[in-house]
Amino acid sequence: MSFIQSLTNAWQRNDSLLCIGLDPDPARFPASFKGNSDKIFEFCRAIVDASATYACAFKPQIAYFAAHRAEAQLEQLIAYIHTEYPGLPVILDAKRGDIGSTAQQYAHEAFTRYQADAVTVNPYMGFDSIEPYLAHQDKGVIVLCRTSNPGGSELQFLNSNGRPLYQIVAEYASQKWNTNGQIGLVVGATFPHEISTVRKMVGDMPLLIPGIGAQGGDIAATVKAGRTEQGLGMLINSSRAILYASNGSDFAAAASQAARETRDAINLYRRPSPLN
Numbered sequence: 001m002s003f004i005q006s007l008t009n010a011w012q013r014n015d016s017l018l019c020i021g022l023d024p025d026p027a028r029f030p031a032s033f034k035g036n037s038d039k040i041f042e043f044c045r046a047i048v049d050a051s052a053t054y055a056c057a058f059k060p061q062i063a064y065f066a067a068h069r070a071e072a073q074l075e076q077l078i079a080y081i082h083t084e085y086p087g088l089p090v091i092l093d094a095k096r097g098d099i100g101s102t103a104q105q106y107a108h109e110a111f112t113r114y115q116a117d118a119v120t121v122n123p124y125m126g127f128d129s130i131e132p133y134l135a136h137q138d139k140g141v142i143v144l145c146r147t148s149n150p151g152g153s154e155l156q157f158l159n160s161n162g163r164p165l166y167q168i169v170a171e172y173a174s175q176k177w178n179t180n181g182q183i184g185l186v187v188g189a190t191f192p193h194e195i196s197t198v199r200k201m202v203g204d205m206p207l208l209i210p211g212i213g214a215q216g217g218d219i220a221a222t223v224k225a226g227r228t229e230q231g232l233g234m235l236i237n238s239s240r241a242i243l244y245a246s247n248g249s250d251f252a253a254a255a256s257q258a259a260r261e262t263r264d265a266i267n268l269y270r271r272p273s274p275l276n
């Protein structure tokens with residue numbers, strides 16, 4: 001099944017647009033695991049088991065594994081999610097971008113080694129740097145467009161033929177690059193106006209939206225700006241606010257509660273109503 005199909009099923013099955021980010025930082029683990037990078041899999045497994053029912057996807061960020069030489073634990077984690085929660089997509093957040101021959105290796109790493117269902121990529125080097133990912137036709141390729149960090153504006157808002165650069169990325173990614181309908185875009189929750197602009201440009205294309213929770217993005221503004229007519233179309237990511245909802249022995253229960261509350265807060269605004 002393709003990434004887009006699995007995602008559509010997960011949106012409906014779990015009644016959720018919440019993507020849970022897996023950014024394990026041993027320094028923030030609860031006391032029994034604290035500082036121990038050998039416990040990354042165990043920590044993430046507890047979070048996954050506690051929150052999967054409230055999620056439409058999981059998004060491990062590769063840096064949090066690679067920094068601790070924990071790539072084997074990342075492989076184990078993705079395999080675990082696929083076995084225990086079949087059909088729940090896993091997006092490898094790697095933000096790759098390089099010449100075609102190297103991109104082929106990165107695509108192999110994401111989709112064959114890690115068995116991710118989708119990967120994030122940087123469009124800065126153009127179409128030939130993205131094409132090798134698209135060759136994996138059942139996989140998702142999620143292109144950085146208007147990122148959630150303040151510094152993203154330095155380049156993404158640069159005027160290019162009368163339009164900010166992020167809009168050119170949205171246009172290329174949704175039209176000439178999207179030959180097989182497998183592309184999505186990253187647009188930060190910290191920029192709801194830009195989410196709305198991108199949504200109008202790209203139809204129902206999935207938007208990966210980080211920036212709620214620890215980065216302070218507004219859930220109501222995000223959902224209203226990004227929802228499709230069907231009340232779908234978004235993977236709204238929260239990582240730290242869920243992973244570290246408690247640093248005590250109740251960390252998994254606290255993550256479960258934070259995930260449920262975030263899923264429900266998002267759902268309040270999925271469909272237009274007289275109140276929203």
Ligand SMILES: O=c1ccn([C@@H]2O[C@H](COP(=O)(O)O)[C@@H](O)[C@H]2O)c(=O)[nH]1
Binds near residue numbers: 023146186215238
């Ligand atoms: O524009 C972007 C693109 C990616 N990210 C990633 O999302 C999570 C956000 O984590 P929080 O703890 O919910 O802030 C993290 O993995 C980033 O690398 C992003 O924040 N913004």
